Amino acid sequence: xxxxxILIAAAASGGGKTTVATGLMxxxxxxxxxxxxxxxxxxYIDPGYHSMASGRPGRNLDSVMCGNELxxxxxxxxxxxxxxxxxxxxxxxxxxxxxQLGTGRGSSAEIATTTQTPVVVVIDTAHASLTHAAVVxxxxxxxxxxxxxxxxxxxxxxxxxxxxxxxxLDRLGIxxxxxxxxxxxxxxxxxxxxLVPAGEWEDSAAKVSKLGDLIAxxxxxxxxxxxxxxxxxxxxxxxxxxxxxxxxxxxxHCFDEPPxxxxxxxxxxxxxxxxxxxxxxxxxxxxxxxxxLTDRRLPDHIQGLYLGGGFPQIHATDxxxxxxxxxxxxxxxxxxxxxxxxxxxxxxxxxxxxGHTMAGVLPMDAEMAKRLTMGYRVATRDSIEVVGHEFxxxxxxxxxxxDPAWHITMPDGTDRAEGALGDPARQGRPTVxxxxxxxxWAGQPSQAAWFASEVTRFHEGTDGTHAEPDLNxxxxxxIAEGLVDFAVNVRVSEPPQxxxxxxxxxxxxxxxxxxxxxxxxxxxxxxxxxxxKVLPTAGAAEAFLLIAATGPxxxxxxxxxxxxxxxxxxxxxxxVERVILDVSDEFALNPAHVPEAxxxxxxxxxxxxxxxxxxxxxxLALRRPxxxxxxxxxxxxxxxxxxxxxxxxxxxxxxxxxxTKTYGLAGIRAGYVVGDPRLIARLAAHQGPWSVxxxxxxxxxxxxxxxxxxxxxxxxxxxxxxxxxxxxxxRGLGLHVIDSDAPFVLVDTSSxxxxxxxxxxxxxxxxxxxxxxxxxxxxxxxxxxxRDPKTHAELAQALSDLTAHQPTEN
Numbered sequence: 001x002x003x004x005x006i007l008i009a010a011a012a013s014g015g016g017k018t019t020v021a022t023g024l025m026x027x028x029x030x031x032x033x034x035x036x037x038x039x040x041x042x043x044y045i046d047p048g049y050h051s052m053a054s055g056r057p058g059r060n061l062d063s064v065m066c067g068n069e070l071x072x073x074x075x076x077x078x079x080x081x082x083x084x085x086x087x088x089x090x091x092x093x094x095x096x097x098x099x100q101l102g103t104g105r106g107s108s109a110e111i112a113t114t115t116q117t118p119v120v121v122v123i124d125t126a127h128a129s130l131t132h133a134a135v136v137x138x139x140x141x142x143x144x145x146x147x148x149x150x151x152x153x154x155x156x157x158x159x160x161x162x163x164x165x166x167x168x169l170d171r172l173g174i175x176x177x178x179x180x181x182x183x184x185x186x187x188x189x190x191x192x193x194x195l196v197p198a199g200e201w202e203d204s205a206a207k208v209s210k211l212g213d214l215i216a217x218x219x220x221x222x223x224x225x226x227x228x229x230x231x232x233x234x235x236x237x238x239x240x241x242x243x244x245x246x247x248x249x250x251x252x253h254c255f256d257e258p259p260x261x262x263x264x265x266x267x268x269x270x271x272x273x274x275x276x277x278x279x280x281x282x283x284x285x286x287x288x289x290x291x292x293l294t295d296r297r298l299p300d301h302i303q304g305l306y307l308g309g310g311f312p313q314i315h316a317t318d319x320x321x322x323x324x325x326x327x328x329x330x331x332x333x334x335x336x337x338x339x340x341x342x343x344x345x346x347x348x349x350x351x352x353x354x355g356h357t358m359a360g361v362l363p364m365d366a367e368m369a370k371r372l373t374m375g376y377r378v379a380t381r382d383s384i385e386v387v388g389h390e391f392x393x394x395x396x397x398x399x400x401x402x403d404p405a406w407h408i409t410m411p412d413g414t415d416r417a418e419g420a421l422g423d424p425a426r427q428g429r430p431t432v433x434x435x436x437x438x439x440x441w442a443g444q445p446s447q448a449a450w451f452a453s454e455v456t457r458f459h460e461g462t463d464g465t466h467a468e469p470d471l472n473x474x475x476x477x478x479i480a481e482g483l484v485d486f487a488v489n490v491r492v493s494e495p496p497q498x499x500x501x502x503x504x505x506x507x508x509x510x511x512x513x514x515x516x517x518x519x520x521x522x523x524x525x526x527x528x529x530x531x532x533k534v535l536p537t538a539g540a541a542e543a544f545l546l547i548a549a550t551g552p553x554x555x556x557x558x559x560x561x562x563x564x565x566x567x568x569x570x571x572x573x574x575x576v577e578r579v580i581l582d583v584s585d586e587f588a589l590n591p592a593h594v595p596e597a598x599x600x601x602x603x604x605x606x607x608x609x610x611x612x613x614x615x616x617x618x619x620l621a622l623r624r625p626x627x628x629x630x631x632x633x634x635x636x637x638x639x640x641x642x643x644x645x646x647x648x649x650x651x652x653x654x655x656x657x658x659x660t661k662t663y664g665l666a667g668i669r670a671g672y673v674v675g676d677p678r679l680i681a682r683l684a685a686h687q688g689p690w691s692v693x694x695x696x697x698x699x700x701x702x703x704x705x706x707x708x709x710x711x712x713x714x715x716x717x718x719x720x721x722x723x724x725x726x727x728x729x730x731r732g733l734g735l736h737v738i739d740s741d742a743p744f745v746l747v748d749t750s751s752x753x754x755x756x757x758x759x760x761x762x763x764x765x766x767x768x769x770x771x772x773x774x775x776x777x778x779x780x781x782x783x784x785x786x787r788d789p790k791t792h793a794e795l796a797q798a799l800s801d802l803t804a805h806q807p808t809e810n
Contacts, residue, residue: 133168
């Protein structure tokens with residue numbers, strides 16, 4: 001195989017290899033050559049600059065992680081992919097002969113020998129002149145299998161300085177391909193783990209281009225190409241990702257739709273080997289990049305997630321602020337979606353990183369450390385052995401028992417338990433593998449095959465859809481014949497007699513088309529607002545569809561929250577961004593977490609299912625010019641209404657109310673919207689003719705009466721004592737109950753079981769509202785409607801019995 005190539009080496013680190021190699025790639029590309037870029041060793045950062053300079057993925061040639069036998073095949077693969085290149089430029093690592101301590105494996109010299117690649121040595125000419133020729137002489141004769149084909153002088157102080165070094169090199173018969181003068185205009189910033197990645201460096205593309213101009217001016221590119229073309233042909237079969245997978249036992253699958261696998265990317269997650277993506281694609285998957293700094297949700301129907309390396313500690317505040325994505329990752333993990341995380345990915349899956357809240361998939365905390373941990377590692381788990389590399393200045397601390405991902409024998413002979421295996425879905429096998437160890441899947445194809453198998457299993461078992469909450473699920477789906485109903489929030493078993501009489505008295509009008517005008521006037525009078533601020537609707541569900549029909553550009557729903565608003569928006573083709581409130585704050589609203597660009601924000605108050613009553617001042621803090629704020633006050637009439645936003649000032653504000661829960665009208669569909677007259681008119685323009693039935697008009701009108709007022713207040717006054725009775729019994733069992741101002745409570749049952757208690761409670765005769773259908777909650781959450789003390793006692797006994805039957809650890 002014809003493969004022109006050179007390897008850029010140096011006598012030591014810091015001599016300018018990255019500067020020269022990156023600039024040479026950019027200069028050759030600008031001259032019309034197609035450049036295939038490579039880096040010796042495990043480093044992720046330099047390939048980022050190589051990619052920017054060459055326009056192709058930067059690749060690694062690491063004989064420690066991949067074995068000598070794969071180096072030439074990987075070189076050939078990178079040369080040919082995505083299309084054949086004209087020249088391969090390989091940047092070396094450390095000094096030319098520096099590699100793994102004790103063996104020298106993985107050195108630039110080893111890669112040059114294995115691939116028969118001519119070496120161009122970069123000499124940092126500072127602090128000496130003719131002596132540099134002696135150093136090159138030593139490099140050229142140390143190993144006769146390494147061919148030094150040329151030299152590039154870097155940081156040359158003056159023409160006389162350069163000429164003196166050239167005089168010595170002429171005696172060796174080694175060509176000087178270029179002399180780069182000292183300049184302060186080209187540098188790459190660094191941090192605690194080396195250079196700043198290209199993806200994080202401001203104006204990096206422009207600076208790489210400028211570096212290419214510098215190299216083109218001072219290096220003979222034609223002479224460089226002549227050296228590259230002197231490399232002998234390679235007798236090699238290019239590496240093939242599909243063949244690599246099959247070598248590890250992977251069998252090809254035919255998918256109707258390719259399973260989606262997400263890979264974290266962007267400024268916080270810049271490290272991954274291109275072969276990782278290629279092996280996933282070879283398995284038949286569609287690979288999608290996810291930027292955890294900007295993307296608020298995982299892709300639809302995602303069925304696997306790979307979190308590589310990067311610097312999450314630098315971006316911890318922004319990662320913490322993206323609570324919606326963290327909750328989505330956690331929910332998918334709890335649904336059994338397979339996740340592989342390396343180094344930075346491990347930190348993201350922890351509960352906290354330097355005090356910042358992360359995704360919380362693993363019961364671990366992480367923090368910056370004083371010492372750098374670096375080196376190749378041989379890691380084992382059962383019969384599996386892998387070779388990887390770690391490079392980090394953080395540590396993790398388990399806060400609960402975890403099974404380690406790997407056992408590593410350290411250089412001092414001690415065994416180190418590394419990382420964690422997780423089974424968040426309680427399937428009896430790990431679906432999460434996270435550690436500091438970076439693995440090159442080309443050299444460890446069994447790891448790629450394992451992940452591909454888990455993705456396929458998840459795809460075939462679930463089609464990836466159950467990981468996303470079922471927005472169309474409602475509490476009535478959880479009840480069944482013979483079950484005591486704690487699932488549905490309708491507070492009376494039937495409408496009171498006076499309300500039934502008002503509805504049935506209109507029977508003689510049922511043959512006529514309905515007119516909602518009387519209801520509109522009565523509701524306006526009750527709330528002491530103008531009739532132009534009120535729109536009767538066929539329940540709150542119609543109100544949310546009308547709001548969706550206004551076509552917001554950037555819709556945000558604050559969760560956990562009643563799912564009907566988001567379902568309505570999505571049904572009309574509108575993307576929805578979720579803001580997930582934090583359970584550690586008891587689901588309190590932080591207005592700062594809502595994106596400024598949102599032109600529609602929906603929030604419940606008090607919120608279903610949390611029961612949290614947000615202060616009106618916090619909700620009003622969400623108002624912005626040009627933004628419509630929608631507040632779902634379906635349960636506000638169960639409070640003293642002091643936090644309601646219905647009033648005189650309703651500019652850009654819509655409040656949705658329902659009469660269903662208090663008056664037992666689920667079968668009538670009676671609701672209404674109060675708000676900005678301009679917005680009310682827009683909703684009315686989208687409302688179909690006669691959508692509010694005559695019985696619903698009668699019900700709305702009757703619910704504004706003095707009798708309705710007394711009925712509503714009596715129910716409201718009974719709630720606190722009944723709710724306190726239920727909460728006291730639940731907390732007496734050690735359960736976490738969210739403080740509530742609503743006729744229901746939200747309960748975390750994880751202290752009893754890591755699985756949902758919905759079915760076990762149904763087996764005991766109780767229907768409860770499952771929590772996992774609410775975005776931001778998982779299967780251990782249940783919502784319970786407030787009932788009477790006797791019924792509460794029966795439920796508490798059932799929960800106590802379930803606790804007693806839970807297995808205990810020896």
